[in-house]
Amino acid sequence: MRELRRLSAALLTAYALVAFAAFYWSVVSADALRQREDNPRRIEAEAAIQRGEIYDRRGFLLATTTVAYDGLALRRLYPHPEVAPATGYYSRRYGVSGIEADYDALLRGAEGPTPFEEWQRQAVHLPTVGGDVRLTLDLGIQAAAARALGAHRGAVVLATIPDGAIRAMVSAPIFDPNTLDENWQKLVTAPNGPLLNRVTQGIYQPGGLLQTVLLAAVLSRHAGVDLPLPGGADPVTVNGLTLTCLQTPPSGNLTLREAYIYGCPGAFAQTTALVDAQVVQAAFWRLGLLLPPTLNGLQTETGDSPLALSILPDEAALTAALVGQGALTVTPLQALGVMAAIANRGNLPSFRLVDATRLPGEENWSPVRQTGLARAVLTRQTAEQIQLAMQTAAASGNAAAAQAETRYPLLGHTAAAFSGPQATPLYWFSGMICFDDGSAVVVNVVLEDAASADEAARVGGQTLDAAARLFAPSAAD
Amino acid sequence: MTAVEAPSTRRREISLLILAGTFLALNALSLALLTDEMTALALVIAWGAAAGMGYRQLNRLLPQRDPFVYPLAMLLSGWGVLLIQRLAPNFAWRQVLWLYIGLAVMLVISALPANLRWLRRYRYTWLFGGLLLLLITILLGVNPSGYGPRLWLGAAGIYFQPSELLKVVLVIFAASYLADHRDALRRGGEGNHRRRLITLLAALGPLVLMWGLCMVVVIWQQDLGTATLFFIIFLAMLYIASGRAIYLLAGLILLLAAAAAAYHLFDVVQLRVDIWLNPWPAEARDRAFQIVQSLLAFSSGGVLGQGIGQGSPTYIPVVHSDFVFAAIGEEWGLIGALAVLTCLATLAMRGFHVAVRWPEMHFRLLLAAGLSVLLGTQSILITGGVLKVIPLTGVTLPFVSYGGSSLLINFAVIGLFLLLSAPPSPEKTPS
Numbered sequence: 001m002r003e004l005r006r007l008s009a010a011l012l013t014a015y016a017l018v019a020f021a022a023f024y025w026s027v028v029s030a031d032a033l034r035q036r037e038d039n040p041r042r043i044e045a046e047a048a049i050q051r052g053e054i055y056d057r058r059g060f061l062l063a064t065t066t067v068a069y070d071g072l073a074l075r076r077l078y079p080h081p082e083v084a085p086a087t088g089y090y091s092r093r094y095g096v097s098g099i100e101a102d103y104d105a106l107l108r109g110a111e112g113p114t115p116f117e118e119w120q121r122q123a124v125h126l127p128t129v130g131g132d133v134r135l136t137l138d139l140g141i142q143a144a145a146a147r148a149l150g151a152h153r154g155a156v157v158l159a160t161i162p163d164g165a166i167r168a169m170v171s172a173p174i175f176d177p178n179t180l181d182e183n184w185q186k187l188v189t190a191p192n193g194p195l196l197n198r199v200t201q202g203i204y205q206p207g208g209l210l211q212t213v214l215l216a217a218v219l220s221r222h223a224g225v226d227l228p229l230p231g232g233a234d235p236v237t238v239n240g241l242t243l244t245c246l247q248t249p250p251s252g253n254l255t256l257r258e259a260y261i262y263g264c265p266g267a268f269a270q271t272t273a274l275v276d277a278q279v280v281q282a283a284f285w286r287l288g289l290l291l292p293p294t295l296n297g298l299q300t301e302t303g304d305s306p307l308a309l310s311i312l313p314d315e316a317a318l319t320a321a322l323v324g325q326g327a328l329t330v331t332p333l334q335a336l337g338v339m340a341a342i343a344n345r346g347n348l349p350s351f352r353l354v355d356a357t358r359l360p361g362e363e364n365w366s367p368v369r370q371t372g373l374a375r376a377v378l379t380r381q382t383a384e385q386i387q388l389a390m391q392t393a394a395a396s397g398n399a400a401a402a403q404a405e406t407r408y409p410l411l412g413h414t415a416a417a418f419s420g421p422q423a424t425p426l427y428w429f430s431g432m433i434c435f436d437d438g439s440a441v442v443v444n445v446v447l448e449d450a451a452s453a454d455e456a457a458r459v460g461g462q463t464l465d466a467a468a469r470l471f472a473p474s475a476a477d
Numbered sequence: 478m479t480a481v482e483a484p485s486t487r488r489r490e491i492s493l494l495i496l497a498g499t500f501l502a503l504n505a506l507s508l509a510l511l512t513d514e515m516t517a518l519a520l521v522i523a524w525g526a527a528a529g530m531g532y533r534q535l536n537r538l539l540p541q542r543d544p545f546v547y548p549l550a551m552l553l554s555g556w557g558v559l560l561i562q563r564l565a566p567n568f569a570w571r572q573v574l575w576l577y578i579g580l581a582v583m584l585v586i587s588a589l590p591a592n593l594r595w596l597r598r599y600r601y602t603w604l605f606g607g608l609l610l611l612l613i614t615i616l617l618g619v620n621p622s623g624y625g626p627r628l629w630l631g632a633a634g635i636y637f638q639p640s641e642l643l644k645v646v647l648v649i650f651a652a653s654y655l656a657d658h659r660d661a662l663r664r665g666g667e668g669n670h671r672r673r674l675i676t677l678l679a680a681l682g683p684l685v686l687m688w689g690l691c692m693v694v695v696i697w698q699q700d701l702g703t704a705t706l707f708f709i710i711f712l713a714m715l716y717i718a719s720g721r722a723i724y725l726l727a728g729l730i731l732l733l734a735a736a737a738a739a740y741h742l743f744d745v746v747q748l749r750v751d752i753w754l755n756p757w758p759a760e761a762r763d764r765a766f767q768i769v770q771s772l773l774a775f776s777s778g779g780v781l782g783q784g785i786g787q788g789s790p791t792y793i794p795v796v797h798s799d800f801v802f803a804a805i806g807e808e809w810g811l812i813g814a815l816a817v818l819t820c821l822a823t824l825a826m827r828g829f830h831v832a833v834r835w836p837e838m839h840f841r842l843l844l845a846a847g848l849s850v851l852l853g854t855q856s857i858l859i860t861g862g863v864l865k866v867i868p869l870t871g872v873t874l875p876f877v878s879y880g881g882s883s884l885l886i887n888f889a890v891i892g893l894f895l896l897l898s899a900p901p902s903p904e905k906t907p908s
Contacts, residue, residue: 001836003717004846008829011853015822018857019815021864025775026811033776038762038769041777041789125787 046092051076052107052130054087054099056139057167057355063087063100063177081176082146085197086137086169086353089177094184098197099133099354102298106131112359132358134365136165144466145170148459154426154447155198155332158463160471161340161432161440162374164349166295167467168443171198199332200300204446206289206324207417208246208263209428212338212386214271214322215260217283219382221275228253232267238320241418246398246453260389261397263414263453265323272318280322281308286377288337288348289330296354296368301331324417335430336444342386343432343440346378387411387434399431401454405461408433408468412460414453427453429460433468441467486544487536493548494532498525501555504785508563511786516569517562523573524555531580535895538587543831543898549824550891553817553876554579554884557801561879563786564797564804568879575881579888586892591899597840600653607646610639629882638882640703645886645893647707648714648851652843655718659839662719701739701746702870706855708732713850714843746868753868767793771800771863774807775814782810797879799871802863818860821875825853831898845897848890 025033034042054063062083065076076090088098096104105111109128113121121128145156145168158168175187175194187195196202218224232254235244246263256274259267271280284290292302306327320326333351341348350373356365378386390411393399399412412431419426429445445460501524505517528551535542554576562569589595596603610630618627621636629636655662662681712728739746748764756765756772770793777788790796790804797804806814828849832842855872862869873883 001717001833001842003720004829004833004842007713007717007846007850008826011825011850011857012822014853014857014861015818018860018864018866019818021861021866022775022806022811022814022818025772025864026779026806026814030776030779033773036773039773039777040770040792041773044789123781123784125784 043092049108049128050130051090052109052132052358052360054107055132055134056083056137056142057135057165058138059134060139062135062137062139063090076177078177080139080142081178082170082174083137083139083142084175084177085171085199086135086142086166087177088197089175089180091180091184093181097195098298099135099296102296103133103354103357106357106359107133109360112361129360131360131362133354134356134358136167136353136355137169138167138467138470140470141168141463141466142170144168145459145463146172146174148462149445149447152447152455152459153192153449154445154456154459155202156443156445156459156463157199157332157336158441158443158467159336159340159351160467161343161442162347162349162438164340164351164370164374165355166351166353167441167471168463169197169199169353171196171202197298198446200295200298202331202446203301203329204331204426204428205417205419206328206330206335206415207243207426207428208265208268208324208415209330209335209338209417209430210322210324210328211260211263211265211268211415212342212390212413212430213283213287213289214268214280215256215386215389216287216342216378216382217280218256218271218274219385220283220379221279224256224274226255226257227274228255229259229267229270229273232256232259232270233262233264234266236265236269236319236323238316238323238325241325241423243323243325243416243418246414246416257389260413261393263393263398263416269319269322271322277308277318284328286348287341288377289328289334292331293333293337293351295333295351298353300333302334324415332444332446335428335446336442339430339432339442339444341377342383342390343434343442344374344383345380345438346376346383347374348377349374387432389413390431394431398453399429399457401457402429402431402461402464405458406433406465406468408465408472410461410464412457414457416453424448426450427456429453429456431457431460431464433464433472435468435471435473437473439471439473441471443467486541489544490548491532493545494528494551497548497552497555498528500552501559504559507784508559508786516566517559520558520562520569520573521555524551524558524576527551527573527577527580528555531584534584535587538584539895539899541899542587542895543827545823545827546891546894546898549820549827550876550888553820553824554888556805556817557874557877557879557884559785560801560804560877561797563808564791564801565879568797571881572879572884575884576888578881579885582885583888583892583895586889587895589896591896593840593844593896596649596844597653597656600650603646604650607639607643611643614639636881637885638880641882641886644703644706644710644851644855645848645889648710648847649844651711651714652840652847655714656840656843659718662715662721701743702858702872705732705870706851706858706872708735709854710847710850713854714847717843717846718839749868749870753865756865767795767800768863768865768869770794771803772865774803775811775864778807778810778813780811782806782808782813784808798873799859799869799878800863801878802860802874805877814860817874817877818856821852821856821860824875825849825856827898828852828894831894834898841897844893848893852887852890 050067051065056062061079063078088100090096090100107130109130149156149170149172153172156170159166173192173194230253233249235242243265249262249264254267256267292300352370354368356367358365390413394403394410394412398414402412403410410433415428417426427447427450432440432442434440443460443464445456447456501521505521508517509515558572561572614630619629619631620627629638712725716725740750752765752768756768774790785808788807790807793800793803805817828845832845835841852875856875858870859872859874861867873880875887
């Protein structure tokens, strides 16, 4: 019968439409639906991932996941919360940061298995196991740096030269990634920004920190660093602030080299009398103060690009820029780059925080390639000249407090800066210990709440000492 | 079909039943291993015993029956039992009990005289009986879950939903009535236009009156899914009897007009249409939770599914009842969903196949076709609703959803299908 044929055709068409809808939701738009925030299965799947582990360079566990008897991940554990600035955090609710974010794909097991292996795993509902990451950090040095920093607010970063491996990265106040979910609101609203990694993202006024760069600029042109500069020891007034020497200099006119040793801004305010402003600008550029440094994909920052020195509107602006109270701001990692270039005989190495990775189920580690070669940014002679100045500063100048913390001969330089509308003082210490085989350890310290530059020098000295004990060639023997 | 064909029918039927049993046993084993509990296997054994008993009795009662209908119904009902064990284990044995009751009803119907005079002659009695039950439900109805529409009559922990019975009774009534007035509907009587129109209205009047009465009672209960189903069945059967597409067209226009009116009259309709149109915004999340979770279940299942017991369909509220198809989509994937749709479509098509075997016997034809439309439309309404093809209507997925009344009535429909598929002579061939 015609009516029955038509009705059955209509019913079959309706079934086909429903079948197509099933195909559409199960296949065509399945991925988009699976990723939806309101999909509780996504949280379930996340919970089932046995996230990989993070180790320090010597195999100490820095992050792991506790696993319940049924294979479902319970929570992420960080046995050493002081490493949080480097490891970052992992939270099902608040996401990931630091190495946890940078190596998320590996840690959550998305890297490694072939599509077929992944399909097999899903078909039999095996839990996803993530790969592991080994950092260049050394837990011992990290702990020493954290101890040295104590209750101060600020940052310490230390690297070995020539490999550019970061061995300590401390940012204080510290946060405990183990209790992130419970304390999230407190952490994000805290005025002292505990979640901010001050080493890579803390933007600070450089102040006297720029003296090393200015010295390098003058030395690079063989201009007279030993010429007496009238008024080199005099205070400098910029933006209503009076800047003085960190250490009382001998009487009489100071040379630029002496001003560096005693931390006197007056001589450096006259840098453009010795070299052209463009030479200074080029030194800023070459030593990496105008670009965010790369560090295994970790989010790094740089300050806003200031106007070139040569086109600054007036003498006062130029003076402010030369004494580090202008528009240029830097991060401790950028400041470490300056020290690294000097320690590495003028070659700026690229920094790295991750030493090796390991895919799930594998025993052997695969080294992580360095992101770039060292760049020649200073001549060897210039670097050595600066080293000599730093050596004197550490022996008897503004960085003597650092030398008191270690038996290893130390090179160093301290600096003061003022930041913010309240002109809050902050203190820098940059230093290094060089070894006979050409290797070195370099450090940068910034303290936001210290009473004097000596405190920054002490923190730097203690951290360098801990590193030298491990990395001095005699220690390795 | 001749008597010689009976052994081949039995072979085909037993092969299909074994296939269904194997599928269910493997799934039950998988579920038992996963949950460390043997109940699923016990349920499949109970299902196997029921299927075997039904098969033996049918061989005796209706040796020349359609070979696909019974195995398909058993596969779907067994799948349903397993799903209920997976989704709401407390109800699984209750569903098995209803499966046995449903099979008993199916066998009783199969044993009744094949000429169906008992059914045709007392059409008003059947219909008024059904309506009476529905009226009692309006007065004394309950909801077993303690909230929601009170569509059940219950005593001693056993609940029955009279609107399920009314669906079949309406089909029987319409088939009987339309078979008697088929000529008038097709030709419109003799004489001029006016006379023909009067004849037509006279023929249609009682039918429309009865249908309208059913609709009023069902809408009174706010059981709008069943009301939609009634409407479509009525239209389809009128079309088959009259052969006039104009009825179908007019009916569809009426259906749309009724839907528009219902949208403004009933909050529940408005809600369902709104969440059908756009369930995704955050502000609609609470209201559209079921449908959104249903679609997420399909996406989670993908092509092959998560495997029984390994998905998360229980995120969908009352998944074991209205949204059981979404659970199939998640745990058996697209393949499982298509398998269920194929089974249901085949069942409906076998009904049409039965209908065309004796085209001169109008009551049998209309009854078989009406029951096919009932099964087909109900399954499309619920699967389409779960997949956001159409707005959700609260009807069950035949044989699979949890619900005793639904299972019992569906097996009664299967009994009628089997009876209709056998030769209509009063003498039955002994097995």
